Amino acid sequence: MAIISTKGRYALRVMIDMAEHRRDGYIPLKEIAQRQEISEKYLESILKTLVRARLLTGLRGKGGGYRLTREPSLYTVGEILRLTEDSLAPVACLEAGAPPCPRAGECRTLKLWKGLNDVLNGYFDSVTVADLMAPAQAGDNYII
């Protein structure tokens, strides 16, 4: 259907949300879920992925929650989507671990798909989370 799944879109939204609130210490899942209108349980599974890949860290217990591990400008959109999309490969035969295509030699379209792959990743890697944040406003409690 759509190229980017809900999961990937949610992940990106959440990363932006956390970037905008990065001065607030650890943010509980509940809070993010409410702000972004995503079910807590579903969001949990997304955050798990992001934590495992060290884009976020989680802290358990009272006062715990999630926070970024880097500055927003150091996360590319590509990195986030490649994690949550399972595959940004344009076609099945270019996915990681795909069985080698017996037609590859005579395949007229392989170059097309590889080119698409480059175009996609180039685009996504050229945008960072910082680029997507709302501009700072009076009232934001940013320290910087």
Add this chain to the structure above:
Amino acid sequence: MAIISTKGRYALRVMIDMAEHRRDGYIPLKEIAQRQEISEKYLESILKTLVRARLLTGLRGKGGGYRLTREPSLYTVGEILRLTEDSLAPVACLEAGAPPCPRAGECRTLKLWKGLNDVLNGYFDSVTVADLMAPAQAGDNYII
């Protein structure tokens, strides 16, 4: 999973196949299916789409089959994929006929997806079927 579905990939392969054999008159589905190793029945449903959009014409009866309606250089990949993919929209909210997103005003990622949309369509529209054909060789019965 993959961005481009089997249906779209098949459609493209078939269009290239027909371009390479465009001097042979009407080509029966059976022949294309064999050459491309696609089940006849599934291929049929794909060709139906292409015929309805006038990328191909079909002729029934003995000696019938399918043929291109234009020169290969006049088909863009984008046109073929937009037909067979149902939607090349990057995200659900940009699909044709999608309900308006209530978050659109505050959406941080809308520009990202629109940009992606442009990148994708730009790429696909820049490649034609002729670009994907095998180079002419001795033995090809091309007239030109």
Add this chain to the structure above:
DNA sequence: GTATTACCTACTTTTGCGGTAGGTTTATTG
């Protein structure tokens, strides 16, 4: 009129996405 072909409608199967349920561990607070 028979063979051959496209054309049409409907069905089945499979897969992955989106979402849910319930429990376990870790930390803070009083």
Add this chain to the structure above:
DNA sequence: CAATAAACCTACCGCAAAAGTAGGTAATAC
């Protein structure tokens, strides 16, 4: 220490869309 609040973990469900199948009808050539 008990209660609470949080992340963390495993497993499962429902459904829509993708992929593929079946069987028949209409047109054309010989």
